Amino acid sequence: MPSTVFHQISVLPGVWASPGLLDRLRPLSRRQPLVLDAWPHDDSDTGRSFARTDAVLAGWKDTLDADRLGRLPDLRYIGLRATSTGRVDLDYAGRHGITVAPIEGYGDAGTVEFVTEQLLRHARHGGEARGELAGRRLGIVGYGRVGRAVGRVAQALGMDVAFHTPTARTAAAGEPRWSPLPELLASADLLTFHSPAYRHAVRPDQLRLIPDGTFVVITTLGLPMDAAALRSWQSARGGRVVLDLCAADGLPGDLRDLPGLEIHDLYAARTADSVRRAEAQVLANLAAALTPHPAGCQCCLSGAETALTTSRQKGI
Structure with missing residues (x-):
């Protein structure tokens, strides 16, 4: 200048x-x-x-x-x-x-803490009996700074962690492993999305691979899937999906009342x-x-x- x-x-x-x-x-x-x-x-x-x-x-x-x-x-x-x-x-x-x-x-720290809080809350209060995260499989879609940080915390809690990116990666010993998206979605007990802003990271047919009871946390800017696909998929399952206000930005009003969809009145990254x-x-x-x-x-x-x-x- x-x-x-x-x-x-x-x-x-x-x-x-x-x-x-x-x-x-x-x-x-x-x-x-x-x-x-x-x-x-x-x-x-x-x-x-x-x-x-x-x-x-x-x-x-x-x-x-x-x-x-x-x-x-x-x-x-x-x-x-x-x-x-x-x-x-x-x-x-x-x-x-x-x-x-x-x-x-x-906002990385705030987002990681929010995701971890939701995972812990689900394990302790999301079923008929109190459980633990240790031993459960976490799938991470998107593996930038926040995704990697969530993976480190999850591993410290004893979780089995895998991640997906469009390009396959070789993980060092002791680090979360890369997984093809269909395998990741089908095998996860819990899922968290950290894919790029305003980009659909999963197709409707891929959503249907996610087991009925899998718990999902989304903190991306905009949904990582088409809104109509979310409506169809979530209407037919019993699992819970948690969104912060970033993920819910622009969400059609009728989706906000979907069974099992929980929108937190906060931006995970904003503290x-x-x-x-x-x-x-x-x-x-x-x-x-x-x-x-x-x-x-x-x-x-x-x-x-x-x-x-x-x-x-x-x-x-």
């Missing part, structure tokens, strides 16, 4: 900015940061002010497609308070020299600690974008390369 401050930083609704974050944004912007509760109309006073923004902060629910980005001719920076870039048009950003900066790992971590990373990314770098420096990538690289690393 040629300047030591941005002209205008605009904060989209999905950031859920704390007062502390807003206070720390003010020295980084010539104008008062513009905090939006909705995408403004172009012909409103807010819309005209927004059109001059050169830096946008967005959350995982905020859509930044080519149409919206095209309304911001001065935009040079998109800071994501999210790990997923799935709702940003990275091709447009790359063509127009817009840096896209996601954050990493801020007081994760909010602090997320906002610290957002601010660090903003500061890095304003720091001059020598020609040819490889410490940061321009345009959408950073987001594209990050997205690929986070895939299953």
